[in-house]
């Protein structure tokens with residue numbers, strides 16, 4: 673008797689974002705472009721703090737990112753005051769579209 677079983681092999685495995693938790697407080701988001709979701713669908717409250725380092729050649733290269741996951745509150749209330757305390761002056765830009 674021939675005995676068989678179904679072997680399911682997914683065509684691919686996709687990694688999707690479940691959530692991001694702030695490195696400095698328990699704030700969590702499922703939408704990194706809008707940490708404060710209760711302000712509405714069209715509100716944007718995004719924080720990007722990262723540094724890239726490596727070598728880039730015409731045909732290849734290697735870069736490493738160091739990324740800080742910060743919520744907008746910790747960015748405003750902790751990172752910016754710390755930056756000022758070291759003598760730094762953050763740049764402000766605006767976009768109107």
Ligand SMILES: [Zn+2]
Pocket residue numbers: 694695696697698699742743744745746747
């Ligand atoms: Zn935070």
